Amino acid sequence: MIVRQAFFEGSIRDGQETAFRTFVETRLIPMWRRFPDVRDVRVLFARDRDAGAPSFALSLAMIFDDDAALEAALASPVRYESRAVTQELMAMFEGHIHHHVFDMTPLD
Template structure:
C-alpha cells in the first residue's frame, strides 16, 4: 500500500478554523475522492502536538495500491480539477504544503 500524505504545516486563525475545516471536509475531500485508482482518502487534524514538533495543522492521506496507481492519479486530468478546488479553499491557511510518500507494509 502506498500512502501519499499532503501535510499542511502552518496555521489557520482561530476565528477561521471552523469554516476552513468545514471547507476541507465538504469541498476538498470530495474532490480528492475523484482521483482515478485512489483506494481511500483520510483527513487528519492535529489533536495534541508534542513539544518541539513542527506546526502541522492537518494531513490528507491518499491511499493507492501501488506507486504506478499514484503516478497515474497525479498525471490525470482529474488532478487539475482537484488542485483548483484545493486552491479555492486555502485562503485562510498560512504556511506551506508538502507531500510525503510512504510504503505501508501490512
C-alpha cells in the first residue's frame, strides 16, 4: 500500500482555530474522499508536541493500493479542485504544505 501525506507545517492564525477545523471538515474532507481509488483518508489535527519539535497544524494521509492508483488520483480533476479550495484555507494558516509518499505495511 502507498500513503501520500500532506503536512501543514506552521500554525493556524490566532482566532482562526475553529474556522480552520470547520473548513477542513466541511469543505476539504468530502473532496479528499472523492479522489479516485483512494482506500482511506485520515485527517489529524495537532493537539500537542515535544518541546522543540516543529509545528504541524494538520496532517492528511491518503492511502492507495499501489502506484497506479496514486498516479490516477494525482491526475484527477478533483485534485485540482481541492488545491484551489486549499488556497482558501491558507488565509487561516501561516506556513507551508509539503508532501511525502510512504510504503505502508498493513497490520492485518
